[in-house]
Every structure is written in structure tokens, then in C-alpha cells.
Amino acid sequence: xxxxxxxxxxxxxxxxxxxxxxxxxxxxxxxxxxxxxxxxxxxxxxxxxxxxxxxxxxxxxxxxxxxxxxxxxxxxxxxxxxxxxxxxxxxxxxxxxxxxxxxxxxxxxxxxxxxxxxxxxxxxxxxxxxxxxxxxxxxxxxxxxxxxxxxxxxxxxxxxxxxxxxxxxxxxxxxxxxxxxxxxxxxxxxxxxxxxxxxxxxxxxxxxxxxxxxxxxxxxxxxxxxxxxxxxxxxxxxxxxxxxx
Amino acid sequence: xxxxxxxxxxxxxxxxxxxxxxxxxxxxxxxxxxxxxxxxxxxxxxxxxxxxxxxxxxxxxxxxxxxxxxxxxxxxxxxxxxxxxxxxxxxxxxxxxxxxxxxxxxxxxxxxxxxxxxxxxxxxxxxxxxxxxxxxxxxxxxxxxxxxxxxxxxxxxxxxxxxxxxxxxxxxxxxxxxxxxxxxxxxxxxxxxxxxxxxxxxxxxxxxxxxxxxxxxxxxxxxxxxxxxxxxxxxxxxxxxxxxxxxxxxxxxxxxxxxxxxxxxxxxxxxxxxxxxxxxxxxxxxxxxxxxxxxxxxxxxxx
Numbered sequence: 001x002x003x004x005x006x007x008x009x010x011x012x013x014x015x016x017x018x019x020x021x022x023x024x025x026x027x028x029x030x031x032x033x034x035x036x037x038x039x040x041x042x043x044x045x046x047x048x049x050x051x052x053x054x055x056x057x058x059x060x061x062x063x064x065x066x067x068x069x070x071x072x073x074x075x076x077x078x079x080x081x082x083x084x085x086x087x088x089x090x091x092x093x094x095x096x097x098x099x100x101x102x103x104x105x106x107x108x109x110x111x112x113x114x115x116x117x118x119x120x121x122x123x124x125x126x127x128x129x130x131x132x133x134x135x136x137x138x139x140x141x142x143x144x145x146x147x148x149x150x151x152x153x154x155x156x157x158x159x160x161x162x163x164x165x166x167x168x169x170x171x172x173x174x175x176x177x178x179x180x181x182x183x184x185x186x187x188x189x190x191x192x193x194x195x196x197x198x199x200x201x202x203x204x205x206x207x208x209x210x211x212x213x214x215x216x217x218x219x220x221x222x223x224x225x226x227x228x229x230x231x232x233x234x235x236x237x238x239x240x241x242x243x244x245x
Numbered sequence: 246x247x248x249x250x251x252x253x254x255x256x257x258x259x260x261x262x263x264x265x266x267x268x269x270x271x272x273x274x275x276x277x278x279x280x281x282x283x284x285x286x287x288x289x290x291x292x293x294x295x296x297x298x299x300x301x302x303x304x305x306x307x308x309x310x311x312x313x314x315x316x317x318x319x320x321x322x323x324x325x326x327x328x329x330x331x332x333x334x335x336x337x338x339x340x341x342x343x344x345x346x347x348x349x350x351x352x353x354x355x356x357x358x359x360x361x362x363x364x365x366x367x368x369x370x371x372x373x374x375x376x377x378x379x380x381x382x383x384x385x386x387x388x389x390x391x392x393x394x395x396x397x398x399x400x401x402x403x404x405x406x407x408x409x410x411x412x413x414x415x416x417x418x419x420x421x422x423x424x425x426x427x428x429x430x431x432x433x434x435x436x437x438x439x440x441x442x443x444x445x446x447x448x449x450x451x452x453x454x455x456x457x458x459x460x461x462x463x464x465x466x467x468x469x470x471x472x473x474x475x476x477x478x479x480x481x482x483x484x485x486x487x488x489x490x491x492x493x494x495x496x497x498x499x500x501x502x503x504x505x506x507x508x509x510x511x512x513x514x515x516x517x518x519x520x521x522x523x524x525x526x527x528x529x530x531x532x533x534x535x536x537x538x539x540x541x542x543x544x545x546x547x548x
Binding site: 004006007010011014016017076081082084085086087089090091092243244 | 344
């Protein structure tokens with residue numbers, strides 16, 4: 001397993017467009033924080049650190065980025081026909097899937113940690129420079145970080161599972177964007193279960209409580225999100241038995 | 246040939262069906278260590294599907310194929326046992342050539358120090374830092390061969406490795422593969438181009454429409470097909486009747502009769518006795534190409 005994880009880490013490090021996706025996430029979050037803290041009126045800036053919008057990731061920003069990242073971790077292999085050589089080197093396909101999931105989850109944690117470090121640094125610096133009043137509620141911020149890491153890790157894993165199940169990068173990428181931008185609201189409304197849709201679950205986990213009408217409490221939302229990810233991996237396990245094209 | 250249990254590759258009743266299409270049909274063959282075995286057949290004969298089954302990328306519908314007596318998926322150290330080149334386009338275009346090999350080395354715990362060695366062996370040292378998307382097809386073939394050689398395997402399974410190589414590259418490839426065979430490595434190399442294989446293969450497995458057409462050493466195959474007499478006569482039917490009665494195999498080809506199983510002298514005597522006039526009688530030495538064309542009945546695909 002160690003060798004397989006090592007190979008997957010190298011794939012991440014040696015593929016510019018993949019790690020640049022993560023770097024872009026950090027850069028955008030940090031830049032947005034800087035704009036908020038230095039350009040917005042004091043009245044528009046939250047007074048507690050845990051209330052800072054830049055630390056509350058959602059399904060349409062960092063969450064989406066991590067789903068797309070997870071998709072690429074697996075689907076780049078099918079897209080560029082490298083999956084064959086991967087399975088020749090490691091015939092145990094579940095081990096490959098597990099290694100990719102581990103790399104995606106670790107990357108999600110690293111991304112969250114990097115964004116938190118930079119956003120908090122910029123926030124503290126700006127608050128000091130502008131003499132803004134901001135309560136450093138560390139306990140609440142650490143709890144928020146835990147929920148964010150959980151939601152974002154599950155997002156990246158969902159991407160891996162979907163890509164392995166679909167085995168087509170374009171369909172997986174476009175499908176996820178269309179789902180989050182359009183289809184989830186429609187489907188959730190039609191089925192009358194808007195709170196059980198993946199993006200709603202992600203929001204509920206990050207919020208730490210019901211985030212809107214029909215939304216689940218955070219623990220239930222986290223369990224439901226785990227179930228969604230598990231379903232994508234179950235489908236992936238079935239598909240992985242197929243011949244490699 | 247090696248016994249089924251320990252041969253580098255042994256297939257028994259190997260069959261692969263895609264929906265209604267039978268890609269590989271009850272294929273049984275084995276290859277021996279220290280020899281280059283050409284896996285020949287027209288396009289669509291089932292060569293790539295068979296090789297994919299050898300290395301576990303495709304599952305047989307029935308039958309089995311073993312590598313050194315074991316299913317590929319059950320090998321303890323697959324990359325150090327089998328070097329594989331199945332798809333020369335199988336590289337991420339954004340990664341450097343060296344990185345592609347380092348990834349494959351990491352996957353099986355091979356030291357990175359082996360990477361420059363195999364790059365040098367395939368003549369790609371200068372391209373080590375190039376992104377694979379910028380490599381020509383011939384260079385990607387060389388990179389694929391480098392990847393196959395990484396683990397210093399006992400068996401090489403190569404699917405059309407000469408595709409995209411120039412004549413000098415094909416000459417180089419022949420020497421490399423012969424060198425590995427001389428050191429005891431079993432080499433199974435597929436091709437639909439007869440000329441390139443006939444120059445360096447020891448044995449051939451010929452498939453056609455997914456079925457085994459013949460497995461033989463190249464020398465035996467040529468020897469078996471060497472006797473062919475071409476006859477031109479205005480009474481083809483009468484002569485065919487006379488010759489087949491004597492056990493010959495007679496095939497009409499372009500207004501002539503191709504006869505195997507009898508010598509030219511005997512055919513002349515029989516024709517004279519039957520009062521069949523002959524306009525031409527000549528013995529032809531069959532080339533390996535002629536033999537393969539006869540075996541595969543697909544003149545367009547074999548060149």
C-alpha cells in the first residue's frame with residue numbers, strides 16, 4: 001500500500017495542472033479575504049473570527065474545487081489512458097482506489113489548513129492595521145475548522161468515487177458543475193428533499209447546524225454525506241471490475 | 246515449449262466475448278523463456294485483447310492465461326516479473342518523461358536510480374526532461390519500452406512496439422529484444438507487420454479471427470511451406486482431379502494452380518500420363534509472408 005500511495009503522491013506532484021488547482025484555491029481565498037478586510041466598510045466585516053465568511057467553505061467555492069480535484073485525481077488516468085499502466089503495476093484495483101482516496105483526502109486537509117493559516121494571518125493583520133474590533137474566538141474557530149475539514153474531505157472523496165464510477169473525465173466534471181449550479185435545486189425541490197442533496201448536506205456540516213428550511217442538523221448531515229460518498233465508492237468498486245479500455 | 250505450469254505465458258482455451266462479438270476464441274498457446282515469440286495476426290485478430298488478458302487488464306470470458314504458472318493478478322511482484330507495453334499513448338502529456346518513469350518505479354518500490362539507466366538503454370537521455378505530450382510517437386514507444394524494462398523483468402509483453410519507429414528504430418528494437426532473449430528473458434511481441442517480426446522472432450503464434458492459426462518456430466514454418474509448385478494449364482479441372490487423387494493440395498490462384506505435396510517432376514509425369522497439356526510448371530520457394538497469407542486469409546492486413 002505504501003508504494004501505491006507513494007506513486008499517487010508523485011502523480012500529484014508531477015502534474016502541474018493538478019496541484020495548481022489547489023494553489024489557486026489558496027490564492028483566491030486569501031485574495032478575497034484581503035479585499036474584504038482592507039476594502040470593505042468596518043460595519044460589513046464580521047466581529048468574530050469564526051464568523052468570517054472566508055473560513056466558512058461552501059459547495060460553490062472550495063467545496064466545488066475539491067470535488068473537481070477529486071474527479072481529476074482518478075479521471076485524469078482514464079482520460080490519458082494511464083490507468084492501464086497503473087493497474088498493471090498494481091493489479092489490486094481497490095488498493096489503487098484507496099490510495100487515490102487517501103491522496104485526495106490528505107490534499108483536502110492540506111488545502112483547508114493552508115487557507116485557514118493565510119486567511120487568519122491576513123485577517124489579524126488587517127484588523128490590527130485598520131484598528132478593527134475582532135474577537136478571536138479560537139475554540140469556535142477550531143470547531144469550525146474541524147467541520148470544514150470533514151466537509152471538504154468528503155467533497156474530495158465524492159469526486160474520486162464519482163470519477164471512478166463514471167470513468168469519463170468530461171462527463172464527471174461537467175456533470176458535477178451542472179448538478180451544483182442547477183440540477184440540485186430542481187431535483188431537491190421536485191423530490192421534496194432539498195435538505196438531503198449533497199450541497200445542502202455540505203452546507204449543514206460547515207454551518208454546524210441546520211442551514212435552512214428542511215436542512216439536517218450537522219451530525220445527521222455529516223452521516224448523510226458519508227452515505228453519499230460511500231454510495232459513489234460502492235458504484236466505483238463495481239465498475240472497477242470491468243475491463244480497462 | 247515450456248510446460249503449462251511454468252511457461253512464461255500459457256493460455257488454455259482462452260476466450261473473450263464482447264457482447265455478440267467473439268474477439269478471442271478458444272486460444273491455446275504457450276511461449277518459452279529465452280526466445281522471442283511473435284504474436285501475429287491481421288488487424289482485429291484479437292492480439293491486443295489477448296495481451297490485455299495476459300496482464301490482467303481484461304478478464305477472459307472462459308479459459309485462462311497464466312504467467313509463470315500464476316494469474317497475473319496473483320503475482321507477488323508483477324513489475325519485476327513482467328514488463329508491459331500495451332498502449333504507447335498511455336502517458337500524461339503534462340508530465341516529464343523522467344517523472345513518468347519515477348511514478349512507475351515508486352508504484353513497485355524500484356529505486357529511482359534505475360530510471361536514468363533505462364532511459365539511456367532506450368536512447369532517451371536527452372528527452373528525460375521533455376513533457377510526454379511533446380514526444381513523437383516513436384519516442385513514446387521508446388519511453389513505453391523503458392517503462393517495461395524498469396523492473397528488469399523475466400517476461401516482456403509488448404503490443405506493436407515498432408509502431409512509429411523509423412527503420413533505424415526498428416533495427417534498434419530488434420537488437421534490444423534479441424539481447425534480452427539471449428539473457429533468458431521471454432519476449433512476447435505482437436505485430437500485424439510480418440516483415441518486422443520475421444527478422445528476429447524465434448517462434449510465432451499466428452491468430453486469425455481470434456483463433457489460433459498456427460504455433461511454430463519460424464524455421465519450421467518456412468520449411469513446411471517451402472514446397473510449392475505453380476502450374477498453368479488450359480485443363481485445370483482435369484489436372485486438379487489427377488493431382489488430388491495422388492494426395493496433393495491444389496489451390497487455384499490467379500488462373501494458375503498452386504500445388505503442394507508433390508514435386509514438379511511428379512506433377513509433370515502425372516500430367517503427361519493424363520494427356521493434360523502444361524503451359525508452365527515452376528517451383529516456388531514460399532516466403533514467410535506467403536505462409537502467413539495462407540494462414541490468415543486476409544491479404545489486406547498482413548504486409
